[in-house]
Amino acid sequence: MKLIIDIITGAYSLLAGMWVTIKAFFSPVVTVQYPRKVIDITPRFRGHIKLVSDQEDPSRMKCFVCGSCERACPSNSIKKVEGEKREGEKKKTVTSYILDFTTCSQCGLCVESCPVGAIDFSADYNPVGFRREDFCWDLVREFEKRRAAA
Amino acid sequence: MIDQIIDIIGVLNIRVAIGLANVLGLITISAMVLTWAERKVAGHMQRRIAAKEVGPFGLIQPVADVIKLLGKEMLTPADVEKPLYYLGPILIFVPVLVSFVVIPFDARLQVMDVNVGILVILAFSSLSVLSILIAGWGSNNKYSLIGSIRSVAQNIAYEIPLLLSLLAVVFMSNSLSMKEIVEAQNDVWYVFKQPIAFLIFFIACVAETNRTPFDLPEGESELVAGYHTEYSGMRFALFFLAEYTSMLIVSAVATTLFLGGYKGPVLPGVVWFLGKTYFLVFLMLWFRWTFPRVRFDQLLNFSWKILMPLSFLNLIATGALLKL
Amino acid sequence: MLEKIRAELPELSISEVSYPERGYHLAMDAGREQILKVVGFFDKNGFYLEDLFCVDYVEYLELVYFFNNHCGLFRVKTVVRLEPDKPTAPTISDIYAIAHWYEREIHEFFGVYFENHPNLAYLFLHDGLDSYPLRKGTVKVPEEDRKLLGSGAYKESEDTFFVNLGPQHPSTHGVLRVVIKMDGEYILSAEPMLGYLHRMHEKMAENRNYAQFLPNPGRMDYLSALNFNLAYVETVEKISGIIVPERAQYIRTITCELNRISSHLLWLGAFLADLGGLTPFLYAFDDRENILDILEGVTGSRLTYSYFRFGGLFNDVDEKFADGTRAFLERMWKRLDIYDQLITKNVIFINRTKGVGILERDMVRKFGCSGPVIRGSGVPFDMRKLEPYAAYQHTDFEIPVAQNGDILDRYMIRVKEIETSLRIIGSALEKLPAGPFNAEKVPKKLKPPKGDVYHTVESPRGQLGVYLVSDGSETPHRMRWRVPSYSNLMTFPFLAQGVLIADAVAILGSLDLVIPEIDR
Numbered sequence: 001m002k003l004i005i006d007i008i009t010g011a012y013s014l015l016a017g018m019w020v021t022i023k024a025f026f027s028p029v030v031t032v033q034y035p036r037k038v039i040d041i042t043p044r045f046r047g048h049i050k051l052v053s054d055q056e057d058p059s060r061m062k063c064f065v066c067g068s069c070e071r072a073c074p075s076n077s078i079k080k081v082e083g084e085k086r087e088g089e090k091k092k093t094v095t096s097y098i099l100d101f102t103t104c105s106q107c108g109l110c111v112e113s114c115p116v117g118a119i120d121f122s123a124d125y126n127p128v129g130f131r132r133e134d135f136c137w138d139l140v141r142e143f144e145k146r147r148a149a150a
Numbered sequence: 151m152i153d154q155i156i157d158i159i160g161v162l163n164i165r166v167a168i169g170l171a172n173v174l175g176l177i178t179i180s181a182m183v184l185t186w187a188e189r190k191v192a193g194h195m196q197r198r199i200a201a202k203e204v205g206p207f208g209l210i211q212p213v214a215d216v217i218k219l220l221g222k223e224m225l226t227p228a229d230v231e232k233p234l235y236y237l238g239p240i241l242i243f244v245p246v247l248v249s250f251v252v253i254p255f256d257a258r259l260q261v262m263d264v265n266v267g268i269l270v271i272l273a274f275s276s277l278s279v280l281s282i283l284i285a286g287w288g289s290n291n292k293y294s295l296i297g298s299i300r301s302v303a304q305n306i307a308y309e310i311p312l313l314l315s316l317l318a319v320v321f322m323s324n325s326l327s328m329k330e331i332v333e334a335q336n337d338v339w340y341v342f343k344q345p346i347a348f349l350i351f352f353i354a355c356v357a358e359t360n361r362t363p364f365d366l367p368e369g370e371s372e373l374v375a376g377y378h379t380e381y382s383g384m385r386f387a388l389f390f391l392a393e394y395t396s397m398l399i400v401s402a403v404a405t406t407l408f409l410g411g412y413k414g415p416v417l418p419g420v421v422w423f424l425g426k427t428y429f430l431v432f433l434m435l436w437f438r439w440t441f442p443r444v445r446f447d448q449l450l451n452f453s454w455k456i457l458m459p460l461s462f463l464n465l466i467a468t469g470a471l472l473k474l
Numbered sequence: 475m476l477e478k479i480r481a482e483l484p485e486l487s488i489s490e491v492s493y494p495e496r497g498y499h500l501a502m503d504a505g506r507e508q509i510l511k512v513v514g515f516f517d518k519n520g521f522y523l524e525d526l527f528c529v530d531y532v533e534y535l536e537l538v539y540f541f542n543n544h545c546g547l548f549r550v551k552t553v554v555r556l557e558p559d560k561p562t563a564p565t566i567s568d569i570y571a572i573a574h575w576y577e578r579e580i581h582e583f584f585g586v587y588f589e590n591h592p593n594l595a596y597l598f599l600h601d602g603l604d605s606y607p608l609r610k611g612t613v614k615v616p617e618e619d620r621k622l623l624g625s626g627a628y629k630e631s632e633d634t635f636f637v638n639l640g641p642q643h644p645s646t647h648g649v650l651r652v653v654i655k656m657d658g659e660y661i662l663s664a665e666p667m668l669g670y671l672h673r674m675h676e677k678m679a680e681n682r683n684y685a686q687f688l689p690n691p692g693r694m695d696y697l698s699a700l701n702f703n704l705a706y707v708e709t710v711e712k713i714s715g716i717i718v719p720e721r722a723q724y725i726r727t728i729t730c731e732l733n734r735i736s737s738h739l740l741w742l743g744a745f746l747a748d749l750g751g752l753t754p755f756l757y758a759f760d761d762r763e764n765i766l767d768i769l770e771g772v773t774g775s776r777l778t779y780s781y782f783r784f785g786g787l788f789n790d791v792d793e794k795f796a797d798g799t800r801a802f803l804e805r806m807w808k809r810l811d812i813y814d815q816l817i818t819k820n821v822i823f824i825n826r827t828k829g830v831g832i833l834e835r836d837m838v839r840k841f842g843c844s845g846p847v848i849r850g851s852g853v854p855f856d857m858r859k860l861e862p863y864a865a866y867q868h869t870d871f872e873i874p875v876a877q878n879g880d881i882l883d884r885y886m887i888r889v890k891e892i893e894t895s896l897r898i899i900g901s902a903l904e905k906l907p908a909g910p911f912n913a914e915k916v917p918k919k920l921k922p923p924k925g926d927v928y929h930t931v932e933s934p935r936g937q938l939g940v941y942l943v944s945d946g947s948e949t950p951h952r953m954r955w956r957v958p959s960y961s962n963l964m965t966f967p968f969l970a971q972g973v974l975i976a977d978a979v980a981i982l983g984s985l986d987l988v989i990p991e992i993d994r
Contacts (some may be wrong), residue, residue, distance in 0.1 A: 013820050019815070021439060024753075109686065192752075384867075441745060442823055
């Protein structure tokens, strides 16, 4: 007798499972067909870092080459930050900021350590290249490219 | 129209030849359609779109798959037993092809109406057991051998409930010929008169074709891929085609025996037959994407301890009821 | 308890330690000859071996044993001092089975020889190394001691053969290789081989300062990265005496519980893919995407978060987070029905998992298992209740416990833990206080005072412990991670004896292993 009850409950459980799948079969898909449809990226997304422009003078960058970000990075991704002191300005201006993105782990220690907030995460979620050198950027040049495009 | 065409080609041999060619074409196209259907059904049950890039709705995907498989190198590993290794894929594909000879697609659309049709089908399905063993042994690989031995044990275990539930239908229709069984379901289909036999027959069919939940021989999450590990290229394609075609043939047999074959109002019989067959095939696909796998000893227990006594009791009850 | 120890072991020097500051109750100093007696005493009184490792103070080596109790919290640290050349110690692997593997690890990293050890072979490293990695200076390895596991050739006899449940797995465990000796369908013995993902996180900790180590815990167990982050951050806060504001504690709790749910969902999908049902994997990932979207909106990453900082968080949460989480909670309560119907009640699933892989209570104690593995065997041991951290004491929840110890019980506990986490998140969200999210005056270059501290956290897989030794400088002297999957994995050779290989795969899946955290 117990065997028959077991068989019937077993069969019912299988049918209940099949009902779940067939309901899913007729429901809309939950996937997004990526290259043809792009989802918006959240503003807090941690892409690679970028140099931030000064609020008063948008043609200048805030960075004054203190080197805290270079020291804070655990993976030595920020290779060399160099700058020069120009005439009539109190602080240095950055001329070259090499970032090696292949070793960056997006931890945010550099962003946190900057005393003036001169670097921030970008929303660039799909940088593409064919060689490792394609991911070694000079952020000063990227800044100028962004300003020229805007 | 169909009658006139058939009368013109009255000679038996020509009829059989044409029929075989048609059946071959049908099987090839069906197998290709089934691979596409499997991916689509799997995708939608998992709430994603599967196979959409190649052609509209991915309809040309099977063509791409065939071209890929044809283009692959047919490696022969060094230590295999050559005759058995080459024989395996062929032997697994031919019985299924031949079984299609006796299936009635319509009242006059049957390649050859043998008066022991069911016996022909059963005989050839038993041959497939042998071919699995040959494929596994010939590969000279311990994993393939384990997989093929499991598959043989499974097939043998599930043949008996298959046979017994089938016999119940034969009792009721008094004939072994497929056409006459369909004709005997003129008033009501056998699935209503013999529901238990239908269930047992269908479960045994799923086990015979090594589909989930009974697909331990080709269990992907365990030791490699079972008895077709060592095959590549077109030989592997033959194994694949054989699996989908055997799904088709067991659904066709189940339709003829239980669901009334080509009988149905309004539409031509072929449409009804193909519709019912593909519905059963869809049921098999549905099973695959819903259930986990049954463990091997539980599988054998299920067949020997539950299905066989049940089908035996069903047979006795049918015989008793018919006599009274 | 202290009196009992003093009574039975009078010759040892025992000192009481302040638990809130250091994380353990008692510190004992034993000599090499007395350690067996001490270990025997703890075994008789129902303690389990929580951790066993070595610390290199250049003039001497210290073998540290941590004992704890499943029934009540009482952590004892026992220390054995060894001399730096050719250090030897007796093995305790016949008393506590898990010590076998701990001692092998200590041997290959520090060069400590254990007398009477059955098989002192390399566990993580390869035999091409010249010196012991975790020693402070360069100490050369003698040629005859470079023994890999498996250097003794596998002898195939007539009926048995060896199979590799290889490093490439169809299911998401990580890279684990298990060498199984089989007789037909049944398994005679199974031996896990580790080290495929070894990245020397413990050595990295000695070469970076405290802030620079922050990305590393998330890479150890990437499925529950926030829990590992929390363990590290809270350990450093404990040793430096930083107080975290209330709002940060609550947000830490909420995000850690969200991470726990996502880890359990991934386990569910992978476990069922092992068993052959491939559809629930996709359903679980659909739910997991929601969680990942919510956490991406807060932290900016989807898998390997480094969101916590010493004294609080990297950034604050906004209203979108609270709304998104509430919507997720509503959706998840309804989705649990799908898993119930499709999996839990399914007769094929129940037959596969009931009565299989039973783990008894005594074995749990010998191995020091934790997490759902131990709760499935009837021991209500959860660090969130025993040693509450973050905001867990302010939230109201029950921990699920089962009695049988088979796979079905462990599965049911994890599903109920998802429900528990949903309740914790709900109640924490309601009580979320306003306020600062960071402690003020945290020094940029953290230099904690000298000393050691032990802190535990409940990760989705079990008890995660961090032991930190600071020598007053910017970089830690030694950091030891006690990972839960290590002790859970080592029960597998015992559980897998005499079962079919299908069952072995199911057992391995039910232990919820993540190999990167074992390999560190």
